[in-house]
Amino acid sequence: MTGFSFSLSATDGKARTGAITTLRGTIRTPAFMPVGTAATVKAMLPESVAATGADILLGNTYHLMLRPGAERVDRLGGLHEFMNWSKPILTDSGGFQVMSLAGLRKLTEEGVAFKSHIDGSRHMLTPERSMEIQRLLGSDIVMCFDECPALPAEEKAVAESMRLSMRWAQRSRDAFGDRPGHALFGIQQGGVTRDLRAESAEALQEIGFDGYAVGGLAVGEGQEIMFDVLDFAPDMLPVDKPRYLMGVGKPDDIVGAVKRGIDMMDCVLPSRSGRTGQVFTRRGVVNIKNARHADDPRPLDEGCSCPACRGYSRAYLHHVFRAQEMISGMLLTWHNLQYYQDLMAGMREAIAAGTFCDWENQFHADRALGDIEPV
Structure with missing residues (x-):
């Protein structure tokens, strides 16, 4: 399609590096997308997010449809102008949030009727309405509407849910129509079952999408099971299209996913952790509220x-966190987002150089050292 393309520049094992080209800019892959749920990455200015190396943000259909409303965002020039972000934006479909946040929801073939978690107002989200909302928001990459069952679940329930999602995928494709410069991604479902994943991948490719997501993971199944699924699920998707693992994750989740052929990821973890004093470093996770940092003049x-x-200094960051000063969330979030983008840049370089295995070993070795010794 015009204005959207994907090219691979190198592979190392299953790990891939390349670029997604959109009208609003190039996304270097593997890419981590910071989450801007309500048209903001919490505690960050858009230009600060860009300064960390982020090429794309994620916006949330469910939250934005409820507040301030997709029609209002459209009247105000679309999501990019509204939130002052000129680079690409991917919007999720709203399906996951409806299942996890909304009250009194009712799932039918048509879609999901639910009550807002904000004010109790009633809404209906269907594949067609999800496509309309995402069109009004003006996102560059649109996700088709799907259902994401929590794991563990009975295989029969997972199969029924996956097949419903595939019918919704077709309706999403039909409703999306022809939108040059905008891409639509399908979402593979099927839980942890290889046959169901294969059936889903086949159905999606028959419909035809600009990219493909691996959905229904990081929903409580644990890393070992997630990696087991990622050992086969990405291989079922087209080699020449981006592969997006939704809602992942911790740094070692991300490295493991890239190792298994994933190109894109998103997670609230770096920003949420920053606000709660959890900091990601090359030597593992640091808890800034611990008393050991109170007199430490060294950087994180x-x-x-x-x-x-x-x-x-660590001493200052410890102080402002304990004092509940706003600058704490700002600085720690910036650090965590920088760490995640540095992680992605390191993997891109290693894949291009054919040294991903060595890079991965060093990554795990550094984390195993634990934090620097107290002063």
Whole structure:
């Protein structure tokens, strides 16, 4: 399609690096998408998010349809102008949030009727309405509407849910229509069952999408089971289209997913953790609220270029977190997002150089060291 393309520049094992080209810019893959749920990455200015190296953000259909409303965002120039982000945006379909957040929801073939978690107002989300909302928001990459059952679940229930999602995928494709410059991604479902995943992948490819997501993981099944599924699920999807693992994850989840052929990921973890004092470093996770940091003049991470590490000590970051100062969430979120983007850049370089295995071994070895010794 015009204005959207994907090209691979190198592979190393199953790990891939390349680029997604959109009208609003190029997305270097593997890519991590910070989550801007309500048209903002919490505690960050858009230009600060861009400064970490992020090429694309994720916006949330469910939250934006409820507040401020998709029609209002459209009247105000679309999501990019509304939130002052000029690079690409991917919007999810709203399906996962309806299942996890909304009250009194009723699932039918038509879609999902639900009550807003904000004010109790009643809404109906269907494949057609999801496509309409995402068109009004003006996102560059649109996700088809699907149902995501929580795991573990009975195989019969997973199969029925997957087949419903495939019928909704066709309706999403039909409703999306012809929108040059905008891409529509299908979502593979099927839980942890290889046959169901294969059936889903086949159905999606028959419909035809610009990219393909692996859905229904990181919903409570644990890393080992998730990796077991990722050992075969991405291979069922087209080699020449982007593969997106939804809602993942921790740094070692991300490295493991890229190792298994995933190109795109998103997660609230770096920003949410920043607000709660959990910091990701090359030597593992640091809890800034611990008393051991109170007199520590050193930076969080010597090798990091973010403002938190360049300008502030652990002692200061500990103090502002304990004092509940706003700058704490701002600095720690920036650091975590920088860490995630540095992680992606490191993998892209290693895949291009054919040294991904060595890079991965070093990544795990550094994390195993644990935090630097207390002063």
